[in-house]
Amino acid sequence: MxxxxxxxxxxxxxxxxxxxxxxxxxxxxxxxxxxxxxxxxxxxxxxxxxxxxxxxxxxxxxxxxxxxxxxxxxxxxxxxxxxxxxxxxxxxxxxxxxxxxxxxxxxxxxxxxxxxxxxxxxxxxxxxxxxxxxxxxxxxxxxxxxxxxxxxxxxxxxxxxxxxxxxxxxxxxxxxxxxxxxxxxxxxxxxxxxxxPKLQPAAPTLKIDxxxxxxxxxxxxxxxxxxxxxxxxxxxxxxxxxxxxxxxxxxxxxxxxxxxxxxxxxxxxxxxxxxxxxxxxxxxxxxxxxxxxxxxxxxxxxxxxxxxxxxxxxxxxxxxxxxxxxxxxxxxxxxxxxxxxxxxxxxxxxxxxxxxxxxxxxxxxxxxxxxxxxxxxxxxxxxxxxxxxxxxxxxxxxxxxxxxxxxxxxxxxxxxxxxxVPEFLLRFVAWLLIHFVYRLDRRGIDNIPEEGPALLICNHVGFADAIVISAACPRPIRFIMESSIFKIPVLSTIFRGMKAIPVAPQKENPEVYERAFQLVAAELRDGNLVCIFPEGRLTPDGEIGEFRAGMMRILKETPVPVVPLSLSGLWDSMLSRKYKQVWKRWPRRFLAKITLKVGEPVPAERAEVQDLRQRVVELRGAAQ
Missing domain, CATH: 1.20.1250.20 (MFS general substrate transporter like domains)
Known part of the structure; x- marks a missing residue:
């Protein structure tokens, strides 16, 4: 309609x-x-x-x-x-x-x-x-x-x-x-x-002072x-x-x-x-x-x-x-x-x-x-x-x-x-990004629950993925962020303001690894949205890599619906890793179109790594 x-x-x-x-x-x-x-x-x-x-x-x-x-x-x-x-x-x-x-x-x-x-x-x-x-x-x-x-x-x-x-x-x-x-x-x-029209009282037993x-x-x-x-x-x-x-x-x-x-x-x-x-x-x-x-x-x-x-x-x-x-x-x-x-x-x-x-x-x-x-x-x-x-x-x-x-x-x-309240400024940055740098096409956004917990999963194309998803979603999201990206100057300030959860490989930093899972479980128990990039790193070639099994531990500890997302149109962006040299990373198209597609939620008991990856691949299609 x-x-x-x-x-x-x-x-x-x-x-x-x-x-x-x-x-x-x-x-x-x-x-x-x-x-x-x-x-x-x-x-x-x-x-x-x-x-x-x-x-x-x-x-x-x-x-x-x-x-x-x-x-x-x-x-x-x-x-x-x-x-x-x-x-x-x-x-x-x-x-x-x-x-x-x-x-x-x-x-x-x-x-x-x-x-x-x-x-x-x-x-x-x-x-x-x-x-x-x-x-x-x-x-x-x-x-x-x-x-x-x-x-x-x-x-x-x-x-x-x-x-x-x-x-x-x-x-x-x-x-x-x-x-x-x-x-x-x-x-x-x-x-x-x-x-x-008449309405029902919000607090009918309230005592008036x-x-x-x-x-x-x-x-x-x-x-x-x-x-x-x-x-x-x-x-x-x-x-x-x-x-x-x-x-x-x-x-x-x-x-x-x-x-x-x-x-x-x-x-x-x-x-x-x-x-x-x-x-x-x-x-x-x-x-x-x-x-x-x-x-x-x-x-x-x-x-x-x-x-x-x-x-x-x-x-x-x-x-x-x-x-x-x-x-x-x-x-x-x-x-x-x-x-x-x-x-x-x-x-x-x-x-x-x-x-x-x-x-x-x-x-x-x-x-x-x-x-x-x-x-x-x-x-x-x-x-x-x-x-x-x-x-x-x-x-x-x-x-x-x-x-x-x-x-x-x-x-x-x-x-x-x-x-x-950094959320105000961060939403402003996100709003500027999708109105003056990109044109964002949102499809299936209603598949994200209006209330209650859910784990969002998405392919990882560029440094601004979290900002784009945040701008598209009406609810606040806690992002699980690769610790190396979390430390990038300027972006680090934004991600900290978003209360992103840094995660590092278990062998590299077991303390940060365990702390990330504790924070994710707490957020989901509180009824919030958490987003993870299951590839564990930015794509080096524009393709969707293999999904790591870390998200299955999240679902085992806190069973919640999984909502697949896909991003396309960002690979040719200054905010991706397509161009190794910094001086080559300038905007190539004014208001380039990017697309965020949201699939139907998958119950935790039916979630499997390969099936979820396939859903994201199908959502994205051939576009990068």
């Missing part, structure tokens, strides 16, 4: 009502927040005596505060009950909140309006764990990236539209139109949620169950830190540095949000419909490069109160606009795989609590971002210098995270 596009999810009941409810929620958030801030800024006397700058910060703090206080409970509720039911209750509450906000607008009560804003923060707090926890329950693994991409795209489109509608309502709409719009959007969101601090700690503890998941959450939170710094500076950056009017602020925000949407949608195409964390380093590189370029692109001289049209006609303006769009685009490439990996590698029973922990850390990072920006600006940094500092900090944070 042909693979479906991510957009075809919008034609399915399991996704469309949920997508509509979450997008309308984000839309309403932004319509309300921005309408409130604009009216309180330009009609301050009729609402409050507070300074507009102070009011803006109070509003931002009140919206974020519930994420810190109540995300723990929100995560537990979404695990305890049907997530679809939780979403419906939250969307029903949104109607009541907008009615309260309408009363605040009608009476010009800033206290009521800020109270409603706090309640909208609570709405989003309880919505998020059910929202992200629902996706892995209704989507297949091959749809996770596309589903998350659609959600992120929908969210940022909603932010742009909400900002634009808020500007129109504040400038040209009366109180009656504002209130009607807010209530109508919330009502549409509630009606959309009613169509979301109604104490904010202890429930928060419980969520953080659940997130820390997997080190990779926790560091992915930190990566997501860093993106919100980065985004909070950049977006918070846009109004002053536009007014004081670019000399633009409010129209230019909107244009920059639209470019950023459009970039995030495009980057999110690109994830599915670039990842091959699997969770490809190799895109995360790619995204972080772009976040740094274009933040630095935005600093360099900032004009030395600016105009005064330029309209959007005048700004676009100003020299250098398109570079600034493209930098904003590309920051958003690489942000999408950065964040979507992280969300998908958190969902893929978290147990269903604790999924929403982990998402709750993500909300908590996101909020904390955004508060820290606001504090850092305030301190930096008070210390004398200009806004362009603050943006430059953020880009540089992003590079250091990325390097630190990738040093803790």
């Amino acid at each position: 042909a693979e479906q596009s991510q957009f075809q999810l919008l034609a399915q009941r399991r996704f469309l009502p949920f997508f509509g409810a979450q997008a309308l929620g984000a839309f309403n958030d932004n319509v309300y927040k921005n309408t409130l801030v604009i009216l309180a800024t330009y009609q301050a006397a009729s609402y409050t005596q507070l300074e507009p700058a102070l009011l803006t910060n109070i509003a931002a703090g009140l919206f974020i505060l519930p994420f810190v206080l109540f995300s723990g409970m929100a995560g537990q509720l979404a695990d305890r009950y049907d997530k679809a039911r939780v979403l419906k209750f939250v969307k029903a509450a949104e109607i009541a909140i907008m009615a309260i906000a309408g009363f605040g607008f009608a009476t010009h009560s800033i206290e009521v309006l800020l109270g409603a804003l706090f309640l909208m923060g609570m709405h989003s707090t309880f919505f998020a764990p059910a929202k992200y926890g629902l996706l892995p329950e209704v989507l297949r693994d091959s749809e996770l990236v596309g589903g998350n991409a659609m959600v992120e795209m929908g969210t940022f489109v909603a932010i742009v539209l909400g900002t634009l509608v808020a500007g129109l309502l504040a400038a040209h709409g009366g109180i009656a139109l504002i209130v009607t719009t807010l209530v109508a959007i919330s009502l549409l969101g509630f009606l959309s949620s009613l169509v979301i 109604w104490r904010p601090w202890t429930s928060t700690w419980e969520n953080l503890r659940a997130a820390g169950e997997s080190r990779t998941v926790f560091l992915s959450i930190l990566g997501i939170s860093w993106f919100w830190f980065y985004g909070a710094v950049v977006l918070a500076q846009l109004p002053l950056y536009t007014k004081d540095v670019l000399g633009g009017s409010e129209e230019v602020v909107t244009v920059l925000l639209v470019m950023f949000s459009a970039g995030v949407g495009i980057g999110s949608l690109l994830c599915e195409r670039l990842s091959g419909r699997k969770v490809e964390i190799g895109l995360v380093p790619f995204g972080s590189i772009g976040l740094t490069v274009f933040a630095v370029d935005l600093y360099l692109a900032t004009p030395a001289m600016a105009g005064t109160d330029l309209s959007a049209r005048d700004f676009i006609q100003t020299a250098g303006s398109w570079r600034v606009l493209m930098d904003m769009a590309l920051i958003g685009l690489f942000g999408g490439l950065f964040i979507v795989p992280l969300y998908a990996m958190v969902q893929q590698r978290t147990r269903r029973e604790i999924m929403s609590r982990v998402i709750g922990a993500n909300s908590i850390l996101n909020a904390v990072f955004m508060v820290v971002a606001a504090g850092l920006a305030a301190v930096a600006l008070n210390a004398g940094l200009t806004i362009p210098q603050l943006l430059l500092l953020t880009g540089v900090l992003n590079a250091f944070v990325a390097i630190y995270i990738y040093s803790l």
Whole structure:
């Protein structure tokens, strides 16, 4: 059956009502927040005596505060009950909140309006764990990236539209139109949620802890169950830190540095949000419909490069109160606009795989609590971002210098995270290899089990075999690597990061030999994939050599299915031993096609050395 596009999810009941409810929620958030801030800024006397700058910060703090206080409970509720039911209750509450906000607008009560804003923060707090926890329950693994991409795209489109509608309502709409719009959007969101199919609770016996601090700690503890998941959450939170710094500076950056009017602020925000949407949608195409964390380093590189370029692109001289049209006609303006769009685009490439990996590698029973922990850390990072920006600006940094500092900090944070979890960087290397050096044709990849242990066996053509197989397989693999290859400079760093298992001939180094079998048995007992190259060495002539009997000891000690693989197209590569002299090893064909074929699993009790070799030979065929 042909693979479906991510957009075809919008034609399915399991996704469309949920997508509509979450997008309308984000839309309403932004319509309300921005309408409130604009009216309180330009009609301050009729609402409050507070300074507009102070009011803006109070509003931002009140919206974020519930994420810190109540995300723990929100995560537990979404695990305890049907997530679809939780979403419906939250969307029903949104109607009541907008009615309260309408009363605040009608009476010009800033206290009521800020109270409603706090309640909208609570709405989003309880919505998020059910929202992200629902996706892995209704989507297949091959749809996770596309589903998350659609959600992120929908969210940022909603932010742009909400900002634009808020500007129109504040400038040209009366109180009656504002209130009607807010209530109508919330009502549409509630009606959309009613169509979301019912789900089974993930943890129906879970006891809800109604104490904010202890429930928060419980969520953080659940997130820390997997080190990779926790560091992915930190990566997501860093993106919100980065985004909070950049977006918070846009109004002053536009007014004081670019000399633009409010129209230019909107244009920059639209470019950023459009970039995030495009980057999110690109994830599915670039990842091959699997969770490809190799895109995360790619995204972080772009976040740094274009933040630095935005600093360099900032004009030395600016105009005064330029309209959007005048700004676009100003020299250098398109570079600034493209930098904003590309920051958003690489942000999408950065964040979507992280969300998908958190969902893929978290147990269903604790999924929403982990998402709750993500909300908590996101909020904390955004508060820290606001504090850092305030301190930096008070210390004398200009806004362009603050943006430059953020880009540089992003590079250091990325390097630190990738040093803790080399898998991100290794997948990036693998992704680059099969997209910019080779064209990889994967056949029968579904024969690799989605879960549980298996021993993969493959012919050994070149130094990059393990990287190619790793790039093609959606699951992590532990490779058994010939110790001589394991010691090659540069490749050694990659293989160590992959946690490859070095093995040496028994006569040469019996200790390394025995240790390899112990590690392999432990990995298989833990339900992981292990790959061995049974020839025991790189092919010297492009042909498949005799298989050694070492793999039979593995199967005797830990009986698991054996999955035969074959690689072809790499023999004429710079990464094979065809060319003895180093200077002859240059790429002979741009994007040369290589093929990885995966055969059907063979039960351990039926596995024989010669039969397995024959299966690999037949899979490869005549091609080398």
